[in-house]
Amino acid sequence: MTNNEKKKHIKEAELKDFKAKIKAKIENSNQVFITTHKNPDLDAIASALGVSLIAKKLKKKNYIIMDDSIDNINTGVLSIIDAISNDFEIITTAMYNEIKSNNDILFITDANKSNLVSCESYLQDFKSIIIIDHHNQDSKTIKTFNKFIYPGSSSASELVTAILEAFKINYGTAIANYLLAGIILDTNSFRSETSTSQTLTIVNTLLDKGANRKYADTLIDKTFATEVKVNDLIRPTSFYNYRVAICCGSNEEKISPEIIAKAADKLKEFADISCVVGRLDDNTISVSARSNGKIDVSKVMQLLGGGGDTFRGATKIKGETTDEVQKKLIKILKPSYYIEEKELKDEKD
Ligand SMILES: [Mn+2]
Numbered sequence: 001m002t003n004n005e006k007k008k009h010i011k012e013a014e015l016k017d018f019k020a021k022i023k024a025k026i027e028n029s030n031q032v033f034i035t036t037h038k039n040p041d042l043d044a045i046a047s048a049l050g051v052s053l054i055a056k057k058l059k060k061k062n063y064i065i066m067d068d069s070i071d072n073i074n075t076g077v078l079s080i081i082d083a084i085s086n087d088f089e090i091i092t093t094a095m096y097n098e099i100k101s102n103n104d105i106l107f108i109t110d111a112n113k114s115n116l117v118s119c120e121s122y123l124q125d126f127k128s129i130i131i132i133d134h135h136n137q138d139s140k141t142i143k144t145f146n147k148f149i150y151p152g153s154s155s156a157s158e159l160v161t162a163i164l165e166a167f168k169i170n171y172g173t174a175i176a177n178y179l180l181a182g183i184i185l186d187t188n189s190f191r192s193e194t195s196t197s198q199t200l201t202i203v204n205t206l207l208d209k210g211a212n213r214k215y216a217d218t219l220i221d222k223t224f225a226t227e228v229k230v231n232d233l234i235r236p237t238s239f240y241n242y243r244v245a246i247c248c249g250s251n252e253e254k255i256s257p258e259i260i261a262k263a264a265d266k267l268k269e270f271a272d273i274s275c276v277v278g279r280l281d282d283n284t285i286s287v288s289a290r291s292n293g294k295i296d297v298s299k300v301m302q303l304l305g306g307g308g309d310t311f312r313g314a315t316k317i318k319g320e321t322t323d324e325v326q327k328k329l330i331k332i333l334k335p336s337y338y339i340e341e342k343e344l345k346d347e348k349d
Contacts, residue, residue: 009150009198010162018148019166022107025128025146026055030103032062033096033126035119036156037111039068039257042219043182045077047109047132047156049175050164052088057169063099064090067118074258076219080178093119103127110156112149113140113307132159134186134194136298136309151309154194157182161202173210180206181216186312188265189217193293193311221258229255233263233278244333245271248326249278257286261314264288273297275329277322285325289313295333303332 026032032055036044048064055062070078081090091099096119106119106126112133114120123129123142130146134153153159157179164171183203187195207213233255237247245267249255255278267274268290275289287304290312291297297313304325306315317325 009153009196010159014148015162015166019163021146022054022130022163023058023167025105025130026058026060028103029060029105029127030101031099032060032105032107033065033119034062034107034109035065035117036109037116038118039072040066040077041074041110041182041258042076042080042178042185043155043157044110045080046175046178046182047160048107049080049084049088049178050157050160051107051109051132053164053169053171053175054167057167062089063096064088065093065096065119066090067092074221076181076221079219083174093122096122100125105130107132108142109133109160111135112137112142112147114142115140132156132163134159134309136307138298138302138307140307152194152196154192154196154199155183155186157186158199158202161205162198165205171209173212176206176209176211177216178219180211180213181219184213184216185220188268191269194309226259226262229259230262230266233259233276234267237267239271240330240333243270243272245274246326246329246333247274247276248322249276251279251322254279254281256280257288257314260286261288264290268292273300273333275300275333277325277329279322280316283318285317285320285322287315287317287325287329300329300332304328 034048034051036048052062052064104126105128107130108117109132111117112131112135114123128146129142129144132148134150134156136151148159161179233249234247237245239245260276260278263276264274272294273291275287277287280286289297289301293310296310298308301308301313301315304315304317306313308314
């Protein structure tokens with residue numbers, strides 16, 4: 001395999017096959033539903049909108065299912081939802097329940113695990129489930145033959161843009177901006193190892209459609225207040241062997257998952273692997289982890305009940321303190337763990 005091939009995740013033939021498959025599935029369905037992960041970010045909403053465009057092109061009635069309450073949705077995603085509300089239909093699972101038929105299909109973007117999507121308890125309703133995602137698969141991955149999953153890819157937005165191109169769908173500046181924002185967010189402004197030559201080719205396509213890097217950037221929460229919170233959170237970070245950065249937030253103070261994720265992104269610039277632990281609510285601790293690829297961070301998060309891909313991972317842990325979670329992380333990230341894979345399994349028992 002040449003270096004250039006290695007940096008391309010989607011093969012032309014696979015894209016062509018997938019396009020033919022979903023075209024047939026959409027055409028043979030009654031209605032198309034689209035969902036993404038709970039607490040949607042820019043990549044989630046942009047990729048879901050992209051799939052909606054495909055269904056529209058094939059003249060099929062389609063809806064995006066989203067159960068998150070407005071107060072939990074971040075400002076960038078909220079401004080997109082406001083802007084598109086006349087052209088796309090976003091519904092809750094309760095509304096889905098009213099309109100479902102026995103010949104509907106479901107697309108899931110930016111997630112592949114049942115526990116991450118709002119319509120988890122309705123998955124058996126659908127005639128087909130089609131997943132478009134860039135996260136690793138594990139035991140919770142929804143079982144379906146219709147998967148377009150490339151864990152080495154930057155984002156669901158990158159994958160969906162490639163599919164939109166395959167369908168030769170014409171879309172305007174707004175959607176191009178949202179997809180670009182999804183890619184910028186998930187690559188931490190092209191700093192991540194997952195931003196490949198293919199990512200940049202896709203970005204070119206979006207720029208040709210009128211996307212504007214500066215505008216896309218404004219959708220990403222970069223307020224001064226956020227920056228201060230991220231900096232406060234990472235102050236007590238400790239560095240361990242093999243350039244491991246572990247940051248343990250306060251056990252008393254609640255902090256948003258976005259801040260925890262941003263802190264992990266920021267710390268990764270100074271380490272091979274970064275893990276940030278913070279309290280989400282009275283009962284839940286959240287961990288975000290990032291890696292430059294030397295260590296598969298999804299394996300680390302799996303040991304704590306979570307998942308992700310080589311470069312990004314996360315988990316939520318109930319009934320523990322931030323300190324207890326930090327101690328577990330320190331233990332897991334001992335260099336010996338990566339010398340003896342076996343030890344990983346032993347520790348888990
Ligand atoms: Mn994503």
